[in-house]
Amino acid sequence: MxxxxxxxxxxxxxxxxxxxxxxxxxxxxxxxxxxxxxYGPLIDAHTDVDCAQCHVPSRGTVRQQIQAKTHHLIGLRESSVDFGYQPVTSTVCLACHARPNERHPIYRFNEPRFSEAVRKVDARSCLGCHSEHGPQIVDVQIGMCSNCHTDIVVKNDPIDIKHDTLIRDGRWESCLTCHDFHGNHAFQAPLVVSEGLPINAIRSYLVMGNDPYGSEKLYNSRQP
The missing domain is CATH 1.20.5 (Single alpha-helices involved in coiled-coils or other helix-helix interfaces)
Known part of the structure; x- marks a missing residue:
């Protein structure tokens, strides 16, 4: 046979x-x-969010996308295209999370005075600090405030250990025990530094732990 x-x-x-x-x-x-x-698990607050709410299909068919990429590779096209899905950008995040009380709006970090700071913490985009599919929700050091606030001056400082003293002593880890970065939690900063949140609770929060600032928000996220 x-x-x-x-x-x-x-x-x-x-x-x-x-x-x-x-x-x-x-x-x-x-x-x-x-x-x-x-790539990894969703954060707790996003467990009910559908993938398509953040991952938008790229324009054109698969054949057109491959053709465009090939033409770009051999020099017949000036720019490439996204294959499959468009990148998830800050615009996607802000569609739900834009808030009028944002303490650190990302557009401010495009100012030249922050050029040195963004080399260490790229706060020009949401994804410069946050990760959706990863082992932690914030990929920064707990003392990140030192990158911008070494020269801060607080008039009529009400706390027991003054801010200039905390800065002089390098106690940058204490910032997040009294203040949340975005300023959207209904959380009253204590006037006594020792009454701030436990530092371990903050560390746990940054790696997908419970929110120590509480569940009440001044502005809730919107649904796309």
Whole structure:
């Protein structure tokens, strides 16, 4: 009995692969499968958010996207295109999280006076500090305030250990025990430094722990 030709083997392999490809593509429509393929877990506040609310499909068909990328690669096109989905940017985040009381709006960090600070903490975008699919929700050091506030002056300073003393002593970890970065928690900063939140509670919060500032917000996030 003659062995099948190489062409016949390739054809049979292709035919056998078609059902698997179709089945795999079909299963990717299920939300649970999408979450399983994500880079990491969603943060607690986003467990009910659908992937499509942040990940928007790129323009054009898959063939057009591949063609455009190929043309860019060989110099027939000036710019490339996004394949599959558009990048998640701060615009996507701010569609839900823009607040009128934002203490540190990201656009401010584009000012030249912050150029040195953003080399250490890139607060020009939400994703410069926050990660959705990762082991922690804030990827910065707990003493990050030192990058901008070494020269802060508080008039009529009401706290028991004055801000200039805390700065002089390098106690930058105390900032987040009394103040939340965005200023949106309904949290009253204490006037006695020792009554601030435990530093370990802050560290835990930055790595997806419980929110020590409380669940009450001055402005709730919007739904897209």
């Amino acid at each position: 003659a062995l099948p030709s190489a062409r016949m083997v390739r054809m049979l392999a292709l035919i056998a692969a078609i059902p698997s490809v179709v089945l795999a593509g079909f299963t990717l429509w299920f939300p649970d499968i999408k979450r399983a393929l994500a």
